[in-house]
Amino acid sequence: MSNPRVLELFRAHLPPQSIITDRAAVRPFETDGITAFRERPWVVVLPETVEQVRSVLQISRDHGVPVVTRGAGTGLSGGARPIQDGVLLTMSKMSKVIEVDLDACTATVEPGVTNLAISDAVREHGLYYAPDPSSQIACSIGGNVAENSGGVHCLKYGLTVHNVLGIRVQTIEGEELVLGGKTYDSPGYDLLALMMGSEGMLGVVTQVTVKLLPEPPDKRVLLGVYDDLPKAGDSVSAIIGAGVIPAGLEMMDALAIRAAEEYVHAGYPIDAAAILLCELDGSASQVEADAGRVSDIMKTKGAINVRTATTEEECELFWKGRKAAFPAMGRLAPDYYCMDGSVPRHAIGRVLSEITRLSTVYQLPVANVFHAGDGNLHPLVLYDANKEGELQRAETFGGKILEYCVAVGGTITGEHGVGVEKLDQMCLQFSEAELNQFHRLKAAFDPGALMNPGKAVPALARCSELGGMHVHEGKVPHPELERF
Amino acid sequence: MTGDDSERLITQVRSALERDRAVSIEGEASKAFLGPRADGELLSTRGHTGIIEYRPDELVVTARAGTLLSELDAALGAENQMLACDPPHFGGKGTLGGAIAAGFSGPARPWQGSVRDGLLGVELVNGYGERMQFGGQVMKNVAGYDVSRLMVGARGTLGLILSASLKVLPRPEYTRTAVVAVDRVEACGRSLNLLRKSFPISGSCYVDNHLYVRLSGNEAAVEDASETLGADLEVEESFWDQVRDHEHPFFQGNRPLWRVSLARGSSSHPENCQEQLVEWAGAQVWAYTDDAQSVIELGEGEHATPFRNVAADSSKPIGTEDKYVRRLKAAFDPQDIFNRGMVV
Ligand SMILES: Cc1cc2nc3c(=O)[nH]c(=O)nc-3n(C[C@H](O)[C@H](O)[C@H](O)COP(=O)(O)OP(=O)(O)OC[C@H]3O[C@@H](n4cnc5c(N)ncnc54)[C@H](O)[C@@H]3O)c2cc1C
Numbered sequence: 001m002s003n004p005r006v007l008e009l010f011r012a013h014l015p016p017q018s019i020i021t022d023r024a025a026v027r028p029f030e031t032d033g034i035t036a037f038r039e040r041p042w043v044v045v046l047p048e049t050v051e052q053v054r055s056v057l058q059i060s061r062d063h064g065v066p067v068v069t070r071g072a073g074t075g076l077s078g079g080a081r082p083i084q085d086g087v088l089l090t091m092s093k094m095s096k097v098i099e100v101d102l103d104a105c106t107a108t109v110e111p112g113v114t115n116l117a118i119s120d121a122v123r124e125h126g127l128y129y130a131p132d133p134s135s136q137i138a139c140s141i142g143g144n145v146a147e148n149s150g151g152v153h154c155l156k157y158g159l160t161v162h163n164v165l166g167i168r169v170q171t172i173e174g175e176e177l178v179l180g181g182k183t184y185d186s187p188g189y190d191l192l193a194l195m196m197g198s199e200g201m202l203g204v205v206t207q208v209t210v211k212l213l214p215e216p217p218d219k220r221v222l223l224g225v226y227d228d229l230p231k232a233g234d235s236v237s238a239i240i241g242a243g244v245i246p247a248g249l250e251m252m253d254a255l256a257i258r259a260a261e262e263y264v265h266a267g268y269p270i271d272a273a274a275i276l277l278c279e280l281d282g283s284a285s286q287v288e289a290d291a292g293r294v295s296d297i298m299k300t301k302g303a304i305n306v307r308t309a310t311t312e313e314e315c316e317l318f319w320k321g322r323k324a325a326f327p328a329m330g331r332l333a334p335d336y337y338c339m340d341g342s343v344p345r346h347a348i349g350r351v352l353s354e355i356t357r358l359s360t361v362y363q364l365p366v367a368n369v370f371h372a373g374d375g376n377l378h379p380l381v382l383y384d385a386n387k388e389g390e391l392q393r394a395e396t397f398g399g400k401i402l403e404y405c406v407a408v409g410g411t412i413t414g415e416h417g418v419g420v421e422k423l424d425q426m427c428l429q430f431s432e433a434e435l436n437q438f439h440r441l442k443a444a445f446d447p448g449a450l451m452n453p454g455k456a457v458p459a460l461a462r463c464s465e466l467g468g469m470h471v472h473e474g475k476v477p478h479p480e481l482e483r484f
Numbered sequence: 485m486t487g488d489d490s491e492r493l494i495t496q497v498r499s500a501l502e503r504d505r506a507v508s509i510e511g512e513a514s515k516a517f518l519g520p521r522a523d524g525e526l527l528s529t530r531g532h533t534g535i536i537e538y539r540p541d542e543l544v545v546t547a548r549a550g551t552l553l554s555e556l557d558a559a560l561g562a563e564n565q566m567l568a569c570d571p572p573h574f575g576g577k578g579t580l581g582g583a584i585a586a587g588f589s590g591p592a593r594p595w596q597g598s599v600r601d602g603l604l605g606v607e608l609v610n611g612y613g614e615r616m617q618f619g620g621q622v623m624k625n626v627a628g629y630d631v632s633r634l635m636v637g638a639r640g641t642l643g644l645i646l647s648a649s650l651k652v653l654p655r656p657e658y659t660r661t662a663v664v665a666v667d668r669v670e671a672c673g674r675s676l677n678l679l680r681k682s683f684p685i686s687g688s689c690y691v692d693n694h695l696y697v698r699l700s701g702n703e704a705a706v707e708d709a710s711e712t713l714g715a716d717l718e719v720e721e722s723f724w725d726q727v728r729d730h731e732h733p734f735f736q737g738n739r740p741l742w743r744v745s746l747a748r749g750s751s752s753h754p755e756n757c758q759e760q761l762v763e764w765a766g767a768q769v770w771a772y773t774d775d776a777q778s779v780i781e782l783g784e785g786e787h788a789t790p791f792r793n794v795a796a797d798s799s800k801p802i803g804t805e806d807k808y809v810r811r812l813k814a815a816f817d818p819q820d821i822f823n824r825g826m827v828v
Contacts, residue, residue: 104679171808175808181784184593185587188809189637190600191809194631198629213682241541243564282684282705286684290702342623409620409622410622411622414623426627433610434618437631438629441629441816457628457629
């Protein structure tokens with residue numbers, strides 16, 4: 001599918017090491033974090049400067065070549081999956097920290113800087129960047145912006161949208177948009193907010209200014225052990241209801257606990273039905289008071305044991321198992337399919353029961369790891385792609401989970417994005433009018449539909465084809481459930 | 485009066501579309517002073533009020549656009565909760581829809597976030613007369629573009645907001661304000677610390693040579709912090725509502741008032757302008773001057789906007805300079821029926 005004229009132009013604007021066309025060398029770029037979706041790009045470009053990004057965009061536009069932007073390729077919805085005949089614009093070489101402003105408590109960085117590298121760069125000043133996806137050692141800040149990524153500390157400190165003050169975006173039409181900066185607001189529409197989570201559909205993020213927070217003076221992690229999953233779920237609502245906002249509140253079920261424990265030896269109780277990890281931070285007296293309350297609530301709600309980590313090392317050990325939960329799945333099955341539904345907290349119990357039921361229907365085991373405080377579930381469906389039909393079964397199973405999330409008033413994706421993976425479920429969550437509005441919104445930035453085409457928002461034709469699948473005998477799925 | 489007036493509102497929008505007329509959206513008109521008045525028939529959300537759903541343990545409230553902020557505060561207060569953002573009520577009359585459309589935030593903004601930060605979802609009517617829902621009631625949601633947050637500060641030019649869901653927080657156990665008498669230079673220096681140090685801060689204000697810092701949290705934590713920050717005076721908690729709602733004596737009178745948005749950690753309050761009230765650890769300045777844009781030196785991204793009693797010609801309507809803004813407006817409202825001529 002090579003386009004010699006375009007390639008020639010790229011070569012005129014980018015150094016040779018920034019252009020990859022060799023079939024073997026482009027292989028690592030075939031997928032993002034969701035390996036079930038593959039496509040070989042005919043060319044991968046790795047610009048080193050904003051100028052080069054603009055050249056790539058301009059050449060692509062002039063020749064009607066689609067552009068897929070890629071950060072670190074850790075995305076879990078296929079958002080950075082290349083498309084045939086398209087350029088894969090990879091931002092990983094633009095990885096400089098441009099400025100740390102200690103008065104403003106901000107860092108301005110290039111998009112390819114990894115999430116963790118930002119905190120690493122400012123740690124000596126007692127500051128850090130709060131959103132911490134589990135993939136933080138690898139994922140790029142540009143990718144975080146494009147997905148509005150979260151992490152275990154987002155319950156208290158917010159998502160990417162709450163922690164990014166400014167970005168620069170290059171549009172396919174050749175303009176640079178300077179959105180936000182170090183001020184708290186800018187005149188005009190809030191395009192900064194609009195770009196958050198826009199999955200590379202509206203432009204290429206080439207610079208990011210993030211807010212830095214002072215390290216809290218004190219923190220503590222509580223680990224509640226339960227012999228029953230719903231009891232752990234109830235504890236979550238009770239803690240929030242009692243007026244405590246933990247820095248993080250995470251839950252793991254039996255399968256996830258055992259896998260993580262075998263993998264990193266965090267000291268988790270392997271016979272527990274569920275554990276709840278609750279991090280509290282702030283001043284010493286605040287932490288002391290909150291820890292007492294949370295511990296009481298956990299016990300009242302049926303925790304059989306509550307352990308406390310106070311030193312930095314102990315806290316890290318408690319988190320280590322949680323943060324390694326995904327890779328640990330590799331020990332249970334050759335492949336896993338990670339879902340990302342988000343539901344009202346009070347529905348967590350119901351959704352977990354439904355997942356268990358579906359697990360027997362589809363005969364695939366599922367481990368649950370989730371951001372319980374935010375109601376963001378990550379059921380991990382375990383399968384073996386080499387076994388006939390398992391991948392397809394896993395996908396159908398995953399789709400059913402998401403349908404249920406929508407039915408209880410939730411959403412199909414809390415932080416991983418729609419990408420190519422959840423296009424079908426978008427048809428369920430949004431009406432035709434809403435999808436049309438999304439398409440018009442995209443066209444405002446990308447009238448030629450060259451930026452990441454076919455991702456994030458389904459074509460209406462796709463939804464109408466699926467109509468039969470979702471609307472059975474004129475009914476929406478789970479009509480028994482209240483909708484709001 | 486509480487009720488769902490959405491059918492009438494949608495009918496009015498559709499009728500305006502058919503007749504090719506513009507509509508001017510208004511709640512309680514608490515921010516009418518911002519001007520200019522939009523062209524068109526009045527589309528009032530006054531009858532579209534009330535809380536649709538509120539579950540304290542979900543930390544979310546959903547209400548109709550015409551609901552008074554004071555009514556929301558009362559309902560949340562009864563459960564010992566509050567809105568995570570703290571938009572001004574202006575004259576005690578601000579509505580939820582107006583708070584979203586205007587996008588202003590109270591003194592807690594740098595520490596607790598803005599309306600945009602706390603907004604989880606909106607239901608709106610676009611310029612095709614279609615009723616649509618974006619976002620929802622869950623904390624995390626990245627399905628589709630974030631149309632909800634785009635509505636914040638758009639001043640009703642992209643559509644009519646029917647209802648919205650906002651994040652709520654537990655009320656802090658204990659609140660105290662540390663006040664010190666300091667000059668401007670000293671106040672600036674101290675303000676920097678408010679971002680750099682991990683104090684339980686929920687507001688800052690510098691006015692009349694006094695720096696006020698509101699501290700919220702558990703009692704011991706607040707007392708510790710207030711000792712460090714120094715507390716010469718006692719103030720009533722109502723001080724903060726007065727600042728937020730522009731009812732503090734500083735805001736009395738009818739001279740030209742500007743709002744100046746400075747960079748975080750800007751190390752000096754503007755010179756050449758004697759009368760100012762400074763919030764957000766130095767980043768939001770209210771200044772009395774005939775023309776802040778020429779008097780106050782502004783750095784990159786910093787801006788001054790006329791707020792009250794400023795000659796109208798100093799502001800420009802939306803979309804005149806930026807093609808993306810213009811196209812976005814057209815994507816939502818192709819016939820330009822909503823708040824025609826409004827300034828964003
Ligand atoms: C083990 C593991 C754990 C994870 N844990 C979490 C978690 O806790 N929370 C969470 O939110 N996510 C998590 N993720 C998902 C993923 O890491 C995030 O979505 C991350 O933000 C993706 O960043 P990336 O740089 O890898 O982006 P990519 O995968 O390269 O791209 C993702 C999307 O962003 C777009 N994009 C990338 N860079 C730019 C740019 N500069 N300009 C415009 N668009 C761009 C792409 O086109 C694509 O649509 C996890 C992934 C893995 C593999």
